[in-house]
Amino acid sequence: EAGVVQSPRYKIIEKKQPVAFWCNPISGHNTLYWYRQNLGQGPELLIRYENEEAVDDSQLPKDRFSAERLKGVDSTLKIQPAELGDSAVYLCASSLHPGELFFGEGSRLTVL
Amino acid sequence: QKEVEQDPGPLSVPEGAIVSLNCTYSNSAFQYFMWYRQYSRKGPELLMYTYSSGNKEDGRFTAQVDKSSKYISLFIRDSQPSDSATYLCAMSGEAAGNKLTFGGGTRVLVKP
Numbered sequence: 001e002a003g004v005v006q007s008p009r010y011k012i013i014e015k016k017q018p019v020a021f022w023c024n025p026i027s028g029h030n031t032l033y034w035y036r037q038n039l040g041q042g043p044e045l046l047i048r049y050e051n052e053e054a055v056d057d058s059q060l061p062k063d064r065f066s067a068e069r070l071k072g073v074d075s076t077l078k079i080q081p082a083e084l085g086d087s088a089v090y091l092c093a094s095s096l097h098p099g100e101l102f103f104g105e106g107s108r109l110t111v112l
Numbered sequence: 113q114k115e116v117e118q119d120p121g122p123l124s125v126p127e128g129a130i131v132s133l134n135c136t137y138s139n140s141a142f143q144y145f146m147w148y149r150q151y152s153r154k155g156p157e158l159l160m161y162t163y164s165s166g167n168k169e170d171g172r173f174t175a176q177v178d179k180s181s182k183y184i185s186l187f188i189r190d191s192q193p194s195d196s197a198t199y200l201c202a203m204s205g206e207a208a209g210n211k212l213t214f215g216g217g218t219r220v221l222v223k224p
Contacts, residue, residue: 004155033212040120040216040217041216041217042116042118042200042202042214042215042216042217043156043200043214044214045211045212048211056209056211091155091156093155098144098204098210098212099144099146099161099202099204099212100146100158100161101156101158101212102157102158103155103156103157104155105153105154105155106153106154106155108153
């Protein structure tokens with residue numbers, strides 16, 4: 001069974017540029033998460049979807065971050081414009097049961 | 113103060129030793145307790161999942177939860193160099209909105 005697939009794995013951009021990350025969850029997993037992980041820290045939730053509905057986006061900086069999950073499957077996370085402090089690993093995860101998350105390998109963003 | 117506290121390490125042990133990891137937390141609404149393992153440049157993977165207080169054993173891994181003390185532990189017996197990774201505790205609960213909150217992770221190094 002294929003795991004959670006994320007792309008791109010690495011992205012380097014200049015500040016103020018836009019960037020987008022894509023995630024394909026495990027088939028049948030209704031819940032999808034986007035986390036941000038800074039170096040040496042644990043992942044922090046940005047947004048959680050139940051099917052197409054964003055049920056928890058309280059930690060998403062809505063002035064520059066946006067996310068969508070079309071048809072309740074794939075999801076994209078966008079940052080526009082990017083700031084230096086956005087450099088981090090962006091992790092996508094999916095689950096059938098609360099707490100049992102399956103993570104992708106992450107998208108590592110460097111903002112110069 | 114963070115909801116979940118975890119010593120960042122690094123924790124260095126010789127091969128074959130017992131690795132002891134722990135987390136403390138402040139939110140009494142947490143009911144589900146997880147341990148994730150994260151190798152360098154990879155996403156976290158679920159190791160252990162426990163509900164409420166008690167012990168759970170899976171091969172060389174034992175997870176303990178003491179809700180009265182708000183303290184959870186993970187023990188790795190007969191540690192191997194392949195156990196070298198960062199170990200993240202995580203917890204959630206229905207009263208906490210089923211939001212998974214991670215500790216900062218403990219880096220473990222098992223030396224041959």
